[in-house]
Amino acid sequence: MQLSPPQTLEVIAGMIKADFIGDPTSIVSGISEIHRVQKGDLTFVDHPKYYRKALESAASTIIINQKMVSHNGKALIFSDDPFRDFVTLVKHFRPFRQSQAMISPSASIGEGTVIQPGSFVGNHVSIGKNCLIHANVSIYDHSVIGDHVIIHSGAIIGADAFYFKRRPGHLDKLESCGGVVIEDHVEIGANTTIDKGVSGNTVIGAGSKLDNLIQIGHDTIVGKNCLFAAQVGVAGCVNIEDDVILWGQVGVQKDLCIGKGAVVLGQSGVSKSLRGNMTYFGSPVQPAREKMKELAFLKNLPKIIKRLSS
Amino acid sequence: MQLSPPQTLEVIAGMIKADFIGDPTSIVSGISEIHRVQKGDLTFVDHPKYYRKALESAASTIIINQKMVSHNGKALIFSDDPFRDFVTLVKHFRPFRQSQAMISPSASIGEGTVIQPGSFVGNHVSIGKNCLIHANVSIYDHSVIGDHVIIHSGAIIGADAFYFKRRPGHLDKLESCGGVVIEDHVEIGANTTIDKGVSGNTVIGAGSKLDNLIQIGHDTIVGKNCLFAAQVGVAGCVNIEDDVILWGQVGVQKDLCIGKGAVVLGQSGVSKSLRGNMTYFGSPVQPAREKMKELAFLKNLPKIIKRLSS
Amino acid sequence: MQLSPPQTLEVIAGMIKADFIGDPTSIVSGISEIHRVQKGDLTFVDHPKYYRKALESAASTIIINQKMVSHNGKALIFSDDPFRDFVTLVKHFRPFRQSQAMISPSASIGEGTVIQPGSFVGNHVSIGKNCLIHANVSIYDHSVIGDHVIIHSGAIIGADAFYFKRRPGHLDKLESCGGVVIEDHVEIGANTTIDKGVSGNTVIGAGSKLDNLIQIGHDTIVGKNCLFAAQVGVAGCVNIEDDVILWGQVGVQKDLCIGKGAVVLGQSGVSKSLRGNMTYFGSPVQPAREKMKELAFLKNLPKIIKRLSS
Incomplete structure (x- = not known):
């Protein structure tokens, strides 16, 4: 998520009452979970296993639970609980806003777009031209939808990422500040769910067609002209290139x-x-030809074994 | 889909600006994709592999991308792109109509039927007597629902068939003009989706009970008194006879x-x-007894191999 | 389900016009299907296979299709069709009440709880403090939701149990009079469905997090701090203890x-x-280590067989 206006390191560190090293006037221009970080961003790391990844990432500012000297000129904010402090910042810069209306007055709806009754369009949602949003669709805040998009009834665009940290006795939620981008000419099936990115965007590429009851996890990028049949489930942070076909009930790990x-x-x-x-x-997947050979081999196996045994 | 009023061959061909052979005053009484064609219907074919099927079908009029002499007395309309021209006709005769109200004034609702808040009932929907439509259900235009039907919240009846043609650089949608018929005493679970037929009807037979989060594809016919457990997925054009039981998460190909x-x-x-x-x-399915035997055999196999190897 | 006020045996038997043995003034304080019966409850049994289970259960009153002498001091109500008579009683004591409003005036909503537009909250629903109910959620009558609960769009809480009895020529529905209890700090994903209990409660334990498009069957008890990924399906009457993790598309039998x-x-x-x-x-499940070993063994098997054959 980009911050507008950008903030200084000093202000950010102050919000979470943390010490830091680095130029207090240096700029934090965005907030990102480590998967999607770019120059100017603040990210967090709370496990030694990932320190190196964070310190060598594009991030300009890192919340970290280990005192150390600066590294690669990055600003470091020291915290006993970087996850908690990151969530505090996300909640500050992307607070939940209650909606009073089915279609938020802050939503932007393109010319020729039809929204059927019962659909919810959240704050700052942008929908392009000549779209058809069927009845009882829910589009969470900040989602971006292109032109000529069809969304069938009951589809949910932009629900929260499923991302929790196990703590002693409970699970802590990573508040997500990313979004969903649905490009032009996409069709989304009935009751399909597409989660928002944790800090970047979940993207459905131009011309892709998703059938009913599909799950697309946070930060997953689907290419152009893909075809996913009903009940496909794709976890988070998956990268699916153009023209991919997933048949019914396929599951894809993160x-x-x-x-x-x-x-x-x-x-x-x-x-x-x-x-x-x-x-x-x-399941687990193999090249189909290989799998078919394996299945045929297994079918024959009792006979082979009998022959070998005699 | 039946045309009312029926049209002449000449008028139909004129709509898509195409040459034809056959009696210009002959009647086109319906429009159907090849799966569900009957006498009087117009259908289309665009691949030599299916020419024979189309020419020997019950269709009276065929849009075809190959000049030929007439066949079996059928009228032929010549098109460089029968798929496109078929879609043009479907859009003409079954245009999308925006709904202003949650329950369309053109819907017919039987006596004793309760529709809970938040449910959408589209244009020309017919619902029988003593039904219970729970909250936030969506029923697309032209769906037909019998008597004593229960539909749980979030179910979607009549979303578009998932039927696309791959073109260079994009996917083309076959607009569907069929419907959904839900017979008497059916129960449909929460968030279950039942797609409309491409040109005929998707049917859920009398007394059948579908659990939650089930997908039923276009043109599928489910018999009477079937029981489908949660998350079953049935593709398009499947024929399921009476009293069939599908347990949870079963997938059925088209x-x-x-x-x-x-x-x-x-x-x-x-x-x-x-x-x-x-x-x-x-998966793939076998008679259960055979599969169980196979699983037991596999369990024993390491021991058998060890014995054979020694 | 508890009866308030409790009824006498004589009144209950009169409602279904049935003979009985036992003290006519003895109290029936609840109605329960055999899975969840407690002292004071009425239950039913209609198959000799389960007579003993019913007669030795905690139930105080049993509707049974076999004349017999009393047993363990229980009251017995004799019926040619206990299933039908049980359903009659459930319908009497827990009749369906149509809702006129999206949020029933009989619902109780805690302080700080936000309900987004398009959500349905049924009669006698109780929602605790500081919850966030996103748009287009449906919560059936009598559901109980704790504090700090998040429910995403399209989730359905409390749809009917999927419980039918096969009769000659049709399926008979067991009307359910149980509920759903969602404890504190639970998060429910988009389009997830949680069915009500048949006579007791389906429970999602405190701190558990459910992703999108999940099915939880009637009377299932999920413990605390569980994590279920998208498209998991859990049948009815399952008992899942604390801290259980189910990854995507897992299916659990009843x-x-x-x-x-x-x-x-x-x-x-x-x-x-x-x-x-x-x-x-x-599928079917094994300890993962064992399964991985089996898969590796199968991969090697063609080579092993070749060696043995030569």
Whole structure:
């Protein structure tokens, strides 16, 4: 999330009452979870395993739970609980605003766009031209929807990322300040859910078509002209390139990539990155040809074993 | 979809500015995609692989991308892009109509039927007697619902068929002009989605009970007194006979048939037609007894191999 | 369900015009399906297989389709169709009440709780303090929601149990009179559905977090601080202890138990009870380590067989 106006390091550190090293007047221009960080951003790290990743990231300012000297010229804010302090900042800069109306007066709706009854359009949502939003759709604050988009009834755009930290005795929520971007000519099926990014955007690329009851996790990027059949589930931080086809009930784990033109057959479980332009099947997934061979082999196996045993 | 009033061949061809052979005054009484065609209908075909199927179907008029002499007395309309021209006709005869009200004044609601707050009932929807439509249900235009039907919150009846044609650089949508028919004494679970037919009807047979979060694809016919547990997904053009039981998260591929009284155990993937009165399991599905034997065999296999190796 | 005021045996038997044995002035203080019965309750049994279970349960009054002498001092009501008569009583004591408003005047909403537009809150619903109910949520009558609960758009709380009895030629519905209890600090994802209990409560324990498009069946008890990823499906009458993690698209069959701290990997099918503090995978599920070993073994098998065959 970009901060407008940007803030100084001193002001940010003051909000969470933390010591810091670095130029107090240096600028914090955005707030980002480590997956999506860019120059000027503040991020956080609270586990030694990820210190190096944070310190070598593009972030300009890091909330960290380890006193250390500066590194790569980055500003460091010292906190006994960086997760908590990051959430405090997110809540400050992206507070929840109650809506009084089904369509927020702060939403921008393009010419020729039809919004059917019962649909909710949150604050600062932008919808392009010639879209059709069917009845009882819910679009959370700050979502951005292109032109010629069709969203079917019951679809939910921009619900919170499912991202929790286990604490002794409870789970702590990472408040998300990202959004959802739905590009032109996308169609979203009935009761499909697309979560907002933690700090960046979840993106559905131009021309992609999603069927009903699909789940798209936070920060996932779907390319152009993809086809996802009903009940597909894609976890967070997945990168799906153009022209990918996922058949019904496919599940895709987080943090991986599916190459351009890949086809994944129904009910498959994608647990690793897949090269493009191939067909896959199985849970866990394999190249479909290999899986089919395996299934045929298993079918024959009792006979083979009998022969070997005699 | 039936045309009322019916049109002449000449008028239809004129709408898409196409040449034709056949009696210009012959009647086009309906518009149908090839799966559901009947006498009097216009259909389209755009791939040589399906020419024969179209030419030998019940259709009276065919939009085709190949000049040829007439066949079986059918009228032929010549088009460089039958898909596009078919969509043009569907859009003309079944245009989208924006709704201003949650319950369209053109909807017909039977005596004793209760519609809870937040539910959307589209244009020309017909709902029978003594139904209970819970809160926040969405029923698209032209859906037909029988008597004593219960629809739980968030269910979506009649969203568009998921049917696209891949073009260079984009996906083209087949506009659907079919509907959904829900017969008497059906119960539809919360957030379940039932898509409309492409040109005919998707049907849920009398007395069938569908649990929550189920997907039923376009043109699928579900028989009487079926029981589908939560999160079942049925693709398009499936024919499910009476008394079929599908347990949770079962997936069913398109264009197949499940026989009367078949039972499919949880998470199974149905990739071929199934005979009735048997129990099935697995992905891909097998008779359950066979699958159980296979699983037991696999469990024993390491020991068998060890014995054979020694 | 508790009856308030409690009724006498004589009055209850009179409502269903049935003979009985027992003290006519004895008290029926509640109505319960056999899974959740306690002292003072009336329950029903209609299959000899379950007579003993009913007669030895805590129930004080039993509707039964077999004349017999009294047992354990229980009152017995004789019926040719106990299921039908039980449903008659449920409908009498827990009749469906149409709602006129999106938020029922009989609902109780705690201080600091925000309900976004388009959400439905049924009769006698209780929502605690500082909750956030997003747009287009549906909460059925009598649901109880604690403090600091977040419910995302499209979630459905308290739809009917999916519980039918097969009769010749149709399916008969067990009307449910139970509820849903969502404890403090729970988060419920978009389009997730949680069914009410048949006669007791479906419970989501304090601090648990459910992602989108999840199904929780009737009478299921989820412990504290559980994490369920998107598209998980849990059947009815499941007991899930604290700190359990279910990854995406996991399915859990009815009437079983998952021990504290168990982790079930994505797309697994849980068909038996699982001990706590272990990780599981597969459909049907196994300990993950065992399953991984099996998968590796299968991968090697063609080579092993080749070696054995030569």
